[in-house]
Amino acid sequence: MSLTALLLAAALNQQPLDSNEIPVEKALLTIIDAVTVAPTESGKLTKVSVSEGDIVRKGTLLGQLDDEIERLELQRAATDLDIAKEQAENDVQIRYARKASQVADVELERAKESNDRVNNAVTQTELDSLRLLSEKAKLEIEQAEFEQRTAKLGLKLKANALDAARVKVARRKITSPIAGVVVEINHRAGEAVDTQSNAFRILNTSKLRAEFRLRASMASFSLKGRPVKLLTRIAGNKETEFRGRVVFVSPEINALNGMVRVWAEIDNPDGLLRPGIEVPITIMPDGEATAQRPNSKKEESAR
Structure with a gap:
């Protein structure tokens, strides 16, 4: 069995009691959330x-x-959408085709009635022509309805084009x-x-990571979630308390020194703590209240 496995087995057989405080002499504060913006x-x-x-x-x-070109394209896309909307809502051709069909049907019926009253008042050729006009009028209704449906689909395309133009401006x-x-x-x-230019760098210091190491015999996986307390002096002022929780216990044991890496996340809402410093930290018993004590004049006045 390897040395690492033996150390891990020993650690699991010597888990700390949840009621015990675990003092840590030095924990390194580091940034959790930092980005370079291109x-x-x-x-x-x-x-x-x-x-x-x-x-x-x-x-x-x-x-x-x-973004001058992109804004011009956005204006064009907005105008194209307005035109497409007018076309999609325009039903003049449909209404005209329906009226024309009604007139063609009436003319055909009148021709038939004339023949019923007077034999051959309207020739067969004329009747055939009137029937053709009636059918043509009905087909023109279908064509007008088809064109309006197509215009409505075109409206969706223009709306998508406008959204794409807005995205280009936003980019x-x-x-x-x-x-x-x-x-x-x-x-x-x-x-x-360009896209490789590191134009800006942003740090979020509202929550920091405290990195430290524990002996394998103390680094039980049950530490995860345990509250932690950090006491330190800020710029020479009185000692200030910060709170957080253990969020990571490494599954690995260093074969050379028998130590395990552990991380805690520390609340730092006023940005008083600075990453890069080493501070003492205490892992509190499980169930300890984690409400942070006032650590700024603003919080004290709020109370």
């Missing part, structure tokens, strides 16, 4: 809408590419995919960018 299309950057340090929401406009905008803080702007207005 344009979805190539073009000239006409506007940068944010500055480093700005707090943005998901969907906030970061920058704008030149000329560079928006934030997450809520967070703008920490890097690598291009300025007037510069050419």
Whole structure:
């Protein structure tokens, strides 16, 4: 049996009690949610809408590419849709064809009645012509109805074309995919960018990951979900408490030192904690209340 397997078996046989606190001397705070934002299309950057340090929401406009052609195409698509709508709603040809059919039927019936009163008042050739006109009028109704159905299908195509034009305009905008803080702007207005350009970098610090290691004998899988508490001094102020939960216990044991990687997610709503620092952390007993104590003047005043 391998050394890793032996260590894992030992760990499973020495699971910590849920009632025990587990102190961790050092946990490294790291970013969970960080993105580098590139344009979805190539073009000239006409506007940068944010500055480093700005707090943005998901969907906030970061920058704008030149979209003059796309906007003209959008206007054309909107006009084409208006024309298609008029054509789809226009039933003049149908109403005219129905009236023409009624007139043709009346003329045919009158010719028949004339022959009933006076033999050969209307020749057979004339009757055949009137019957043909009556049938033609009915076919013209079908043709007009077909053309209106086709126009309605064309209306759907024009609506799709308008949606596609709107998408093209939207793709000329560079928006934030997450809520967070703008920490890097690598291009300025007037510069050419493409889909490989790392134009902006956004960090979300509202929740941080605390990474640490435990002895295999303490790193039970039952730790996942356990509350954690973090106490640290922020910029020389009084000690501030933050709360979170264990979200990951590695299934692997380091064969060299017998340690297991563990991660906890720490709530950081006011952004007071900064990624990159090492802090002490305590894994609390299971069932411990996880409501975070006030960690800012704003929260204290709210209470």
